[in-house]
Amino acid sequence: MQRFYIGLMSGTSLDGVDAVLVSIDDDLIQHISATTRPMPGELRREILEMIASPQTIDLDRLGMLDSRLGKLFGQTALDLLTGTHTKPDEIHAIGSHGQTLWHRPALPTSFTMQLGDPNVIAEVTGITTVADFRRRDMAAGGQGAPLVPAFHRAYLRQAHEARVVLNLGGMANISLLPSDADHDVTGFDTGPGNVLLDLHALRHLDRPCDHAGEWGASGHIDQNLLDRMLTDPYFMAQPPKSTGREYFNEAWLQRQLAAGPELAPADIQATLTELTARSVTDAIHAHSSKCDRMLVCGGGVHNKHLMRRLSALLAPATVESTETYGIAPDWVEATAFAWLADRTLKGFPGNLPSVTGARHPVILGAIYPGASYSA
Ligand SMILES: Nc1ncnc2c1ncn2[C@@H]1O[C@H](COP(=O)(O)OP(=O)(O)OP(=O)(O)O)[C@@H](O)[C@H]1O
């Protein structure tokens, strides 16, 4: 039976809230419309400040941020309804990822924190909202991330072709999709995607990103800096593994830069671009026996220089956007959370234990009923 869903995603780049409207009919998913609401500057600053000084978080500020993000997510869903002349009761459910504030899978008592109160989303929109997707996987011993490999497996796997799907968001994560159905899909976060590139571009160009990677392409790679960064223990760690801005951040970057001689800013950008490309392709070479094709999604697909470096390092495999395979790269994650909401409501598991390391498959998330909810 065909049903309409909204998927909401606000990722580690903190650039905006993505919303997609899709129809799901058993195994068929169709994209109808999408929109992005930019993250308001004050909310972005608030999140970055909290992440930069986690020891001194004010509980009032934390609680209010949760509610304010819930309202922002609800409004973004309403933008999509207005833009498509759709009524709330035509939508079966919203799948909301939330905004990750802090992700600590490796602590002795692990936890992950996504803000954006789903009660507020359900109240603002009147639509049943499924959220809090990561914590059940963690409760079952998993990393709680990445979750999107299950969606990649469902829609981008191909018999007779070994594929890798790469998400280049603030962080980068890969799904290894072997051609042979007998082999498990694996995947993990490889480390920074765009986050360090954005931080360095903001500091030196006063721009939110290195548009099309042109600045990085103008510099020269500093081999010492690259080698030093690649010795970070995260890159050496065996999966399952996942990471975020609590690890790869301004402080990490400054520590790496301070450990060597001063470099031209463009050369640093070239080296940071190479760090993303190398950490992704080294991970693929280490963990996949074969890769015929890599499909790339996430905002980093627009960084042409990074895409060229990925192609060069992964040759003879082909590197291309998920667009070629029917899923626009900017909407993959939001679409995945619409799909995960559908799985939850149907009572199907959403995690892949072979990816997250959970002890068993689990139904992800919690349901916040909307006006026309029925169990
Ligand atoms: N034209 C462009 N040129 C270069 N980089 C771009 C361009 N457009 C977007 N980006 C990069 O993509 C990033 C946003 O990507 P995306 O929205 O996939 O990240 P996210 O979902 O926030 O992160 P994550 O997947 O880690 O949660 C921007 O911060 C920027 O670095």
Ligand SMILES: CC(=O)N[C@H]1[C@@H]2OC[C@@H](O2)[C@@H](O)[C@@H]1O[C@H](C)C(=O)O
């Ligand atoms: C904790 C968290 O929010 N992780 C994100 C982040 O952004 C990319 C990477 O790190 C991935 O692990 C995950 O997002 C996608 C949607 C995932 O779970 O597959």
